[in-house]
Structures are given as structure tokens and as C-alpha cells.
Amino acid sequence: MEPATSDEEQTKVMTLEAFADTIVPGNKRWPGDRAIAGVSSDGGSVAAGALELLNSDAGGLSQWLGGLAGMLNGHAQNYAKDNGISLDESVPAFVSLDYDDRVELVLQLTAWEHPERQGWVNLVMFSNMAWDTGAYMHTVDALAAGHPGLLTLGFAPPDADGLWRFPHYSYGRKLAEIHPNTTETGSPA
Incomplete structure (x- = not known):
């Protein structure tokens, strides 16, 4: 992610990073990193490309991210007030919450009865998707770059030519015959 160019953009980025880190926690990128809570020693959703x-x-959410970040910070301010938490005003409200409070707020926002639930669930899904698929880039490139989610999941690397071939059937048996018109690359003709 490129550095934020305005205070508004920086607030959005930090808030969304803190949200993604709440879903799949990672390690701090530098000692003073406020967006990443640092509750994991591995790379989390942010390191995996959530933003x-x-x-x-392709995600279809980019136009809504500024509004969602603003709403999330508003919810964080209300949460802090309701729970007697003093927020650090030098960072966005959600970023100022400690990890456990971030988790509790996200649980409230994604509860069935919350009227904004779908928007928050979408952010949760994209945060997970970034970590467990590296969906914003080609899988070969993600593995070569050391994508934390794919490596943690044990995603098999491709053959030297960048294609995946599996010499052993994953179910321990052949499930079907290869179609006679299948090309050498595995595509149907």
C-alpha cells in the first residue's frame, strides 16, 4: 500500500488496517505501529494484502471504504464512551482501542441484529480472503513473495514452470478419466 497523502486518507488506511488486523492478527511492522495490535508473531491480514x-x-467495495472507516470510528467512539475508555486522539478511534476491545466491537457490528451487519461482514470476508488466498495477486507471485497466509496454510508451490500438477490424487484414488479433448495445460479444448 502506498503512503497516505492526506489526513483523511491516512485515517482511512489506519482504520481499515486495524480492522483487518482484528480479523487475522499479525505482527507489528515497526515498533510504533498503532494499526497493527501485534498479538501474533506472524504476518496477518494486512501483510497478506487486505488493503x-x-x-x-474486483472487490467492489473501494468506493465505500472511506465511509465505512468513518462509521467504524464513530462506533469506536460510542463503544469507548459506553465502556469508560479514554481514546488517544492522535490516532483514529478504532485504532486507539486495544485488541480485545476491537474484537468486542467487531463482534457487535457483525451480530445478526446489527442493522449495518452486511457492510462489516463484507470487510471481514475480504480480510480473510486476503490472508487465505492472496486474491489480489497471482498465486505464483504471492507464494514467491512469501505470502503469510498461503505459507501458513501450507499451500503447495507450483512446478518450476508455474503450473500445478498433482502426481498423487488428493482423495487417494482417481475420481474420473481425463476428457479426451483436454489440452496439455489442463484446459478443455
Whole structure:
């Protein structure tokens, strides 16, 4: 992710990073990193490209991210007030919450009865998707770059030519005959 260019953009980025880190926690990128809570020693959703995926055209959420970040900070302010928490005003409200409070707020926002539930569930899904698929980039490139989610999941690397071939059937038996018109690359003709 490129550095934020305005206070508004920086607030959006930090807030969305903190949200993604709440879903799949990672390690701090530098000692003073406020968006990443640092409750994991491995790379989490942010290191796996959550913001790149959220900002991609394919995701369909990019136009709503500023509004969602603003709403999330508003909810964080209300949560802090309701729970007697003093917020650090030098960072966005959601970023100021400690990890356990971030988790509790996200649980409230994604509860069945919450009227904004779908928007928050969408952010949760994209945060997970970034970590467990590296969806914003080609899988070969993600593995070569050391994508934390794919490596943690044990995703098999491709053959030297960048294609996946599986010499042993995953179910321990052949499930079907290969169609006679299948090309050498595995595509149907």
C-alpha cells in the first residue's frame, strides 16, 4: 500500500488496517505501529494484502471504504464512551482501542441484529480472503513473495514452470478419466 497523502486518507488506511488486523492478527511492522495490535508473531491480514484487495476494482467495495472507516470510528467512539475508555486522539478511534476491545466491537457490528451487519461482514470476508488466498495477486507471485497466509496454510508451490500438477490424487484414488479433448495445460479444448 502506498503512503497516505492526506489526513483523511491516512485515517482511512489506519482504520481499515486495524480492522483487518482484528480479523487475522499479525505482527507489528515497526515498533510504533498503532494499526497493527501485534498479538501474533506472524504476518496477518494486512501483510497478506487486505488493503490491496479492498481497494481493487474486483472487490467492489473501494468506493465505500472511506465511509465505512468513518462509521467504524464513530462506533469506536460510542463503544469507548459506553465502556469508560479514554481514546488517544492522535490516532483514529478504532485504532486507539486495544485488541480485545476491537474484537468486542467487531463482534457487535457483525451480530445478526446489527442493522449495518452486511457492510462489516463484507470487510471481514475480504480480510480473510486476503490472508487465505492472496486474491489480489497471482498465486505464483504471492507464494514467491512469501505470502503469510498461503505459507501458513501450507499451500503447495507450483512446478518450476508455474503450473500445478498433482502426481498423487488428493482423495487417494482417481475420481474420473481425463476428457479426451483436454489440452496439455489442463484446459478443455
